[in-house]
Amino acid sequence: MEDRIYPIAIIGGGSAGTMAALRAVLNNDETLFFPGSGKDKKKSRGFWVRKVENVPGHLGYKRGIEDPNKESLDWLASGEFKEKFHWKKGRGITSVVKRPTGGFELTDTKGEMYIARFVIIATGVMDIQPHIDESIQPILPYANVQVVDYCIRCDGHHTLGKHVTVIGHTSDSVWVGALLKERYDCPVHILTNGSNPEFDETTKKLIQAWNFKVSTEKIVNVIGKEKEGILEGYELEGGEKIETNFSFISLGMIVYNELAKSLGVEVDDRGFSITDAKGQTNVEGVYAAGDLRAGLKKQIYTAWDSAVDSADHINGILRREKRKKAFEDAGVKI
Numbered sequence: 158m159e160d161r162i163y164p165i166a167i168i169g170g171g172s173a174g175t176m177a178a179l180r181a182v183l184n185n186d187e188t189l190f191f192p193g194s195g196k197d198k199k200k201s202r203g204f205w206v207r208k209v210e211n212v213p214g215h216l217g218y219k220r221g222i223e224d225p226n227k228e229s230l231d232w233l234a235s236g237e238f239k240e241k242f243h244w245k246k247g248r249g250i251t252s253v254v255k256r257p258t259g260g261f262e263l264t265d266t267k268g269e270m271y272i273a274r275f276v277i278i279a280t281g282v283m284d285i286q287p288h289i290d291e292s293i294q295p296i297l298p299y300a301n302v303q304v305v306d307y308c309i310r311c312d313g314h315h316t317l318g319k320h321v322t323v324i325g326h327t328s329d330s331v332w333v334g335a336l337l338k339e340r341y342d343c344p345v346h347i348l349t350n351g352s353n354p355e356f357d358e359t360t361k362k363l364i365q366a367w368n369f370k371v372s373t374e375k376i377v378n379v380i381g382k383e384k385e386g387i388l389e390g391y392e393l394e395g396g397e398k399i400e401t402n403f404s405f406i407s408l409g410m411i412v413y414n415e416l417a418k419s420l421g422v423e424v425d426d427r428g429f430s431i432t433d434a435k436g437q438t439n440v441e442g443v444y445a446a447g448d449l450r451a452g453l454k455k456q457i458y459t460a461w462d463s464a465v466d467s468a469d470h471i472n473g474i475l476r477r478e479k480r481k482k483a484f485e486d487a488g489v490k491i
């Protein structure tokens with residue numbers, strides 16, 4: 158293990174981790190950056206995002222999060238701050254332990270160990286996929302071409318003029334349908350995919366008021382032209398065919414909070430890391446940014462802002478220490 162103590166370690170290389178690295182390094186703070194192993198990346202949201210239409214400047218990118226992130230990281234790694242930027246490409250973190258003498262000991266996926274004073278965790282979340290015929294595979298080709306979507310703020314506008322199905326069985330899925338109906342006036346059909354509906358009294362009324370159809374049978378087949386990116390419908394158990402040319406999935410999220418929890422970070426009832434306004438968790442020196450952080454919109458721009466909160470807060474602590482020493486060295490009484 159190296160015996161040096163790095164000021165900052167960033168775990169995660171999506172929108173939040175990349176912005177944290179950019180901000181921390183441009184603050185001139187020496188930074189270790191672990192964007193995750195191939196396996197970690199595949200489990201992240203940012204990796205799968207294609208067109209980003211709700212953030213200015215992103216329309217030209219094929220991979221709306223990965224491509225601009227790489228551009229900034231390459232620039233950081235080759236520019237005048239490169240000595241401060243320790244980019245551990247392809248590496249994830251398998252454990253973080255608080256040291257009794259201060260700071261944190263991190264072990265990466267290659268078994269190498271590092272010490273950092275502050276840690277920003279930005280490991281993100283993943284949307285839960287529907288199982289069709291016991292597998293999540295049938296839905297993925299359609300998700301990749303964005304005729305199946307997950308995030309209303311990102312892609313809700315795609316439902317304009319479409320016949321929409323929402324796959325989900327809770328009140329949240331009805332609210333997704335209601336929002337789409339009220340914004341884009343699309344007919345909505347809710348597919349619970351074999352689960353018992355868990356709709357509360359309000360959402361039962363919404364179903365009635367907006368004339369939503371609800372089908373509770375299992376989906377056994379996706380109908381469409383995968384290669385052309387055209388969704389045509391679903392076949393349900395029993396043989397009924399549901400026509401639809403756009404789906405939203407509303408099954409909740411898996412929160413990648415294992416590292417945060419292993420350090421004793423408090424999480425809310427959905428698993429998101431609770432922080433103060435600067436992204437600081439209940440564990441001193443540990444910050445959470447991006448989708449992992451509780452109480453934020455799950456968006457690129459909120460991931461950026463939360464990452465800047467954390468990197469700047471750490472920089473403030475480091476600057477105050479420098480300032481104190483400058484006062485002492487100069488014999489200035491404060």
Ligand SMILES: Cc1cc2nc3c(=O)[nH]c(=O)nc-3n(C[C@H](O)[C@H](O)[C@H](O)COP(=O)(O)OP(=O)(O)OC[C@H]3O[C@@H](n4cnc5c(N)ncnc54)[C@H](O)[C@@H]3O)c2cc1C
Pocket residue numbers: 168169170171172173174191192193194197198199200201202203204205206207208209210211212222248249250251279280281282284306307308311312413416446447448449455456457458460
């Ligand atoms: C289909 C889809 C479309 C979307 N479109 C938009 C859009 O148009 N506009 C918008 O604003 N938002 C969009 N979003 C939301 C956006 O993707 C997220 O808000 C954003 O990616 C959150 O960034 P993040 O850094 O918190 O997490 P992620 O992007 O999920 O990144 C998590 C990072 O953590 C890393 N990681 C995980 N575990 C470890 C570990 N142990 N060690 C090291 N690294 C680890 C992963 O490799 C990854 O780099 C979309 C989401 C989806 C699912």
